[in-house]
Amino acid sequence: MSDFTRNEIQRALLHGQSLNLGGADLSGLDLSNLIFRNTLFTKANLEGANLLGCNLEKADFQEANLQGANLFGSNLEQTNFIQANLHRANLRKANLQRAILERADLHSVRLQGACLLQANLSHAVLSNADLQKVDLRFATLKHTKFTSAILHEVDFSEAKFEKNDMEQAWFSEVNLSKACLEFVNMRGAALFDVKLNGAKLMQADFLWATLEEVDLSNADLSFANFNYSTLKSTLFTGADMTLVDFDDVTLEDTVVKVFPRRIQ
Secondary structure (H helix, E strand, O other): OOOOOHHHHHHHHHOOOOOEOOOOEOOOOEOOOOEOOOOEOOOOEOOOOEOOOOEOOOOEOOOOEOOOOEOOOOEOOOOEOOOOEOOOOEOOOOEOOOOEOOOOEOOOOEOOOOEOOOOEOOOOEOOOOEOOOOEOOOOEEEOOEOOOOEEEOOEOOOOEEEOOEOOOOEEEEEEOOOOEOOOOEOOOOEEEEEEOOOOEOOOOEOOOOEEEOOEOOOOEOOOOEOOOOEEEOOEOOOOEOEOOEOOOOEEEOOOOOOEOOOOO
16 A cells, blocks of 8 residues: 555645655656656655656666556656666656656556667667667667677667666667677667678677678678578678688678688
């Protein structure tokens, strides 16, 4: 049972009272379309809560439980979600510009059409998440986990990557031109119509991956692993192929030239 009712919270907001809901049990509560700017929800339990259309700008959800919560279309600009549990939450079309999601659990979250411009998702877990048409321009994605995520028409322009885990992720119509993806794990990933031209992919792991109509021209693929991968209509023009592993690769309409290690 929740610690507060919607009417109690609504009355407090109408009277301009400062709300501190840190640690409160708000599970299953309907709080849709309310204004919670700068409100503290630290360590609160909001599992299954309805926050549809809320204004939560600069609210603090650090270590809060938002598992299965509905945040469809909510304003979450500059909101703090550090170490928050957003497992299976609905964040479709939410505004998460400059939101802080470091170490957040976003497993199986629905983010279709959400805006995460300049958001910080360092060490966040987005396994099995649906990120179709998500705006991740200028986002910080250091050690972010995208395993088995759906990444269709995602805008990664100027995003900051570092040692990302994208194993078995599904990419389609994604622009990763000139992205720095050194040491990225793309084992078993599926990439269709993906632009990786000029990308830094040193020691990237594409073991068992499928690449179809992928542009890797002028990319740095030195020491990358493509063993047992399937490459269809993949472009490698001008790519650095120094010591790339290509054991048992399936090629279709693809020409690959692997060069020995350069001698300094």
